Amino acid sequence: MKNYFEIVWAIINKDLISELRTKETISSIIIFTVLVFVIFNFTFEPGASYINEIAPGILWVAYIFASVLGLNRTFLPERENNCISGLMLTPIDRGAIYLAKMLGNIIFIFIVVGLSLPIFTIFYNINIFPFLPKLLLVFFLSIAGIAGLGTALSAMAVNTKTREIMLPILLFPLMVPLILAAVKTTGSILQGKSFSEISGWLKLLTAFDIIFITVPYLTFEYLIEE
Amino acid sequence: MDSVIEVKQVSKYFGKKVALNNVNLSLCNSESLTLFGPNGAGKSTLLKIMSTLLHPSAGDVTICGISIHDDKPSIRKYIGIISHDSFLYGNLTAEENLFFYGKLYGVKNLKNRVDELLEKFNLTIHRDTLVRTFSRGMSQRLAIARAIIHDPAIIFLDEPYTGLDPQASDSLTNILFGFHQDKKTMIITTHDLEKGWTTATKIAILACGEIRLLEDKSNIKKENISEIYLNCIKTK
Numbered sequence: 319m320k321n322y323f324e325i326v327w328a329i330i331n332k333d334l335i336s337e338l339r340t341k342e343t344i345s346s347i348i349i350f351t352v353l354v355f356v357i358f359n360f361t362f363e364p365g366a367s368y369i370n371e372i373a374p375g376i377l378w379v380a381y382i383f384a385s386v387l388g389l390n391r392t393f394l395p396e397r398e399n400n401c402i403s404g405l406m407l408t409p410i411d412r413g414a415i416y417l418a419k420m421l422g423n424i425i426f427i428f429i430v431v432g433l434s435l436p437i438f439t440i441f442y443n444i445n446i447f448p449f450l451p452k453l454l455l456v457f458f459l460s461i462a463g464i465a466g467l468g469t470a471l472s473a474m475a476v477n478t479k480t481r482e483i484m485l486p487i488l489l490f491p492l493m494v495p496l497i498l499a500a501v502k503t504t505g506s507i508l509q510g511k512s513f514s515e516i517s518g519w520l521k522l523l524t525a526f527d528i529i530f531i532t533v534p535y536l537t538f539e540y541l542i543e544e
Numbered sequence: 545m546d547s548v549i550e551v552k553q554v555s556k557y558f559g560k561k562v563a564l565n566n567v568n569l570s571l572c573n574s575e576s577l578t579l580f581g582p583n584g585a586g587k588s589t590l591l592k593i594m595s596t597l598l599h600p601s602a603g604d605v606t607i608c609g610i611s612i613h614d615d616k617p618s619i620r621k622y623i624g625i626i627s628h629d630s631f632l633y634g635n636l637t638a639e640e641n642l643f644f645y646g647k648l649y650g651v652k653n654l655k656n657r658v659d660e661l662l663e664k665f666n667l668t669i670h671r672d673t674l675v676r677t678f679s680r681g682m683s684q685r686l687a688i689a690r691a692i693i694h695d696p697a698i699i700f701l702d703e704p705y706t707g708l709d710p711q712a713s714d715s716l717t718n719i720l721f722g723f724h725q726d727k728k729t730m731i732i733t734t735h736d737l738e739k740g741w742t743t744a745t746k747i748a749i750l751a752c753g754e755i756r757l758l759e760d761k762s763n764i765k766k767e768n769i770s771e772i773y774l775n776c777i778k779t780k
Contacts, residue, residue: 321650328647336635339674395633404631404690406597408648409617543599 329418354380374504389468393476412539423465459523460500470534554603578744587733624696628706630687634676649694661689681712
């Protein structure tokens with residue numbers, strides 16, 4: 319088991335080192351996220367009373383579209399010099415590749431959330447900090463679901479010629495329950511509601527994560543096959 | 545002598561296209577087979593099946609007695625692949641690439657093994673250099689180091705001379721002789737008759753997905769190989 323997680327970490331570490339050297343993915347996602355916040359901010363009157371109701375929607379629109387940018391690049395480094403074949407020739411479990419790529423995506427998306435959330439609070443004048451522990455749980459469950467499903471679909475789309483458009487076309491319809499749950503729970507938490515009032519949405523998020531992480535993990539060998 | 549590699553009645557279809565048709569061959573320990581064939585003959589498909597990257601549509605391959613239908617991860621431990629693609633990450637250094645693959649193969653004493661390979665392939669002074677800045681020859685040497693990081697008994701080389709200048713080609717030939725001395729079992733695919741002849745102990749010619757010739761090199765005269773090749777690749 320220790321070896322298994324060493325392998326998972328080796329793949330994550332390889333991707334992190336590569337990203338730190340190029341900063342291709344993170345920088346473009348952060349710029350995109352902030353741009354979405356800015357554009358939506360222009361469309362609403364400053365201090366409007368309805369901001370609190372629509373802000374969670376804006377937040378998740380920004381994060382979901384930004385996530386797609388990152389997810390599209392998940393397997394691109396493996397295409398360079400046909401590294402995916404090098405990876406597939408090693409005796410490691412295919413599930414470990416999926417797990418590593420999924421966890422890497424979670425890390426990347428969380429970095430973007432960490433850097434952009436303060437900007438969101440300034441633009442929309444919403445104090446999220448009293449609700450931060452609850453919001454972190456919702457963010458974690460939602461981002462895990464996005465990364466779980468997105469990593470699997472990214473592996474399928476990477477060998478297609480139209481992968482940039484293929485991933486969102488496959489991803490968005492399947493993510494509808496997650497998007498609904500993420501927006502509803504975030505909105506409810508910002509209105510000061512307790513966990514018991516949003517427990518149904520949290521259960522939906524948890525079920526989504528379990529299904530869309532377990533199934534790709536178990537079937538990844540077939541998803542990534544040539 | 546027991547066969548290390550045994551290909552039994554392997555066929556592969558891509559839709560209606562027949563890439564391999566009832567291919568049979570076997571190789572004993574420390575033999576070196578050169579597989580000649582024109583583009584599209586099925587050489588790379590056969591290597592991909594033997595290295596567990598592709599499933600055959602029919603037939604079986606056993607590597608060191610293990611069937612590809614039974615235990616692919618165990619087979620992968622015995623195999624190293626050198627291709628015209630380097631399988632190297634351009635944004636990692638030479639050392640980081642070797643460490644990465646070494647960890648995935650579970651290599652013991654990895655630091656020593658990486659040092660040994662960098663030394664062997666004259667890459668020690670480039671150990672901290674990003675691979676994307678490497679020349680084709682340097683990349684090829686590092687790709688070979690990567691392929692043998694786990695000291696495999698069997699080495700597959702898929703068009704290894706592609707894109708190499710004469711100096712790098714000679715260097716690769718010397719490395720292959722080294723593998724031969726180390727008693728590695730090798731299969732090399734190429735359409736370069738001169739280069740492929742040099743390191744072979746066995747010759748095979750593949751055309752239209754069929755093995756048209758499989759002989760010990762000692763049974764073939766070098767001056768005839770060109771004529772034999774041209775006769776074999778003629779469409780039946």
